[in-house]
Amino acid sequence: MHIKTILTQTYHDQNPGTSGLRKKVKVFKQRGYLENFVQSIFDVLPDFQGKSLVIGGDGRYFNREAIQIIIKIAAANGFGELIIGQNGLLSTPAASHIIRKYGAFGGLILSASHNPAGENEDFGIKYNVNNGGPAPEKDTLAFFERSKVLESYKIADLPDVNLDAVGSQDIDGLKITIIDSVNDYAELMQSIFDFNLLKQSIQNGFITLSFDAMSAVTGSYAKRILIDLLGASEDSVRNGIPLEDFGGHHPDPNLIHAHELANLMFSENAPTFGAASDGDGDRNMIMGKGIFVTPSDSLAILAANATLIPAYSAGLKGVARSMPTSQAVDRVAARYNIPCYETPTGWKFFGNLLDADKITLCGEESFGTGSQHVREKDGLWAVLFWLNLIARRRQSVAEIVHEHWQKFGRDIYSRHDYEAVESEIANGIMASLREQITTLVGQIFGDYVVKYADEFCYHDSIDGSTSANQGFRIGFENGSRIVFRLSGTGTVGATLRIYIERFEPDATKHNQDPQIALAELIELAEQFCKVKQLTGRTTPTVIT
Numbered sequence: 001m002h003i004k005t006i007l008t009q010t011y012h013d014q015n016p017g018t019s020g021l022r023k024k025v026k027v028f029k030q031r032g033y034l035e036n037f038v039q040s041i042f043d044v045l046p047d048f049q050g051k052s053l054v055i056g057g058d059g060r061y062f063n064r065e066a067i068q069i070i071i072k073i074a075a076a077n078g079f080g081e082l083i084i085g086q087n088g089l090l091s092t093p094a095a096s097h098i099i100r101k102y103g104a105f106g107g108l109i110l111s112a113s114h115n116p117a118g119e120n121e122d123f124g125i126k127y128n129v130n131n132g133g134p135a136p137e138k139d140t141l142a143f144f145e146r147s148k149v150l151e152s153y154k155i156a157d158l159p160d161v162n163l164d165a166v167g168s169q170d171i172d173g174l175k176i177t178i179i180d181s182v183n184d185y186a187e188l189m190q191s192i193f194d195f196n197l198l199k200q201s202i203q204n205g206f207i208t209l210s211f212d213a214m215s216a217v218t219g220s221y222a223k224r225i226l227i228d229l230l231g232a233s234e235d236s237v238r239n240g241i242p243l244e245d246f247g248g249h250h251p252d253p254n255l256i257h258a259h260e261l262a263n264l265m266f267s268e269n270a271p272t273f274g275a276a277s278d279g280d281g282d283r284n285m286i287m288g289k290g291i292f293v294t295p296s297d298s299l300a301i302l303a304a305n306a307t308l309i310p311a312y313s314a315g316l317k318g319v320a321r322s323m324p325t326s327q328a329v330d331r332v333a334a335r336y337n338i339p340c341y342e343t344p345t346g347w348k349f350f351g352n353l354l355d356a357d358k359i360t361l362c363g364e365e366s367f368g369t370g371s372q373h374v375r376e377k378d379g380l381w382a383v384l385f386w387l388n389l390i391a392r393r394r395q396s397v398a399e400i401v402h403e404h405w406q407k408f409g410r411d412i413y414s415r416h417d418y419e420a421v422e423s424e425i426a427n428g429i430m431a432s433l434r435e436q437i438t439t440l441v442g443q444i445f446g447d448y449v450v451k452y453a454d455e456f457c458y459h460d461s462i463d464g465s466t467s468a469n470q471g472f473r474i475g476f477e478n479g480s481r482i483v484f485r486l487s488g489t490g491t492v493g494a495t496l497r498i499y500i501e502r503f504e505p506d507a508t509k510h511n512q513d514p515q516i517a518l519a520e521l522i523e524l525a526e527q528f529c530k531v532k533q534l535t536g537r538t539t540p541t542v543i544t
């Protein structure tokens, strides 16, 4: 194999965010940009000579080209085997599973998740370690540091690999295996859930469903699992063909971007169950006829009902949620006397707890839920969990949610996002909040008395690491909270996220519209951060 060393221009902006490096396609297409980042990763990683690397992506524009580049750089750097999803496709949870199942050294996942795709849109890449989970912060920082001084990369002179045909080939001692993207994942799902019961409930019409793959990677997975294996009707998977531009969709499974599904679910013709996933298949949105389940409630409900699922019938070791996720799951953990951990935003922070067997389920307000089965959040897993639950409890989604609220109370919750805010303004807001939190404790704002105000800093009890500056929390005596943080996944300006929650124990008040129920706290949030005043905007870009 002929290996060339190419001198390259150094880039100084390759700092991975919450989940890998995400930039506009045009940025990634700059000469040597992708090559540099991949070489920086390989320069930091120790002892992978002769070992295997998993490669796959969500199929967005530039996916195939990027994979061909990565194959050549991985070959030049000494990997022994490359395991690649057919057509270059692997959902993020499937990639996580494949790394674990085949004992790979790690994997490169090409995705900018829920961000739109196309020539003028976003691309992304992240490295996952051998437990199948996203590289921890110490590694991503090291990749960035290396990229800032990188002057050359190594690349093998190889012909492009045919990504479309399953099978193995040997090129000068390097084994390249193209695998079916869905098989291993579908088998894993069958080992977790009661597929016979699901099949019966779907085929006898007790469950009707609509799953929106948003023209992204889950189309192939949903068709195989929901239609081929469980017998759902052909039309139960919408937008099921993965497209390079996601059909122009913004594959972010929420009520705004999955509005076709949302309209259906609030109509007379709604099926029993509706769900959507994102670009790379790790997020989920759950709906029932006439009801949207917030991700925070979904996590709490899955935790409260986990023993109904074959794989979790022995009970849960513990649960975890990201800091801005509502405290609904905390109440379940307290009731069942299991530990509940609060981690910073970012799936990578759950990895150590999962590896140490401290938790079985975890989730985030950002439409992510998952379990010990992989080290990523998993959209279709959450869908199957809900379907299994509906089939076992023989209740509708609305009945399950309302009974849950009756038993545990409702954590009324909403997130307000202000996207593409000028970075200077956003940084000013954070600086002002940093100052304010020092004086807020004890202050009274209407019905709300500030109990604590801090900047969240996480101490990982497993590896002893500390992650500071993870967002501002303002907690009130009555359990309500306002949280402010800047997103780590945007590619334009800054995104300010404001998370607002209030606990409502009174079942007669559970049906309130969150925007009305939280109105006072929403105003208070503006009083603290002044985002409307500073940007001249009158409403958030997205409310979830």
Ligand code: G16
Pocket: 018, 019, 112, 113, 114, 278, 282, 283, 322, 345, 346, 347, 348, 364, 366, 368, 486, 487, 488, 489, 490, 497
């Ligand atoms: C990523 C991370 C999640 C995080 C989400 C939002 O998800 O894996 O852990 O909650 O981003 O992060 P932020 O609030 O910083 O934008 P995904 O689905 O984009 O990979």
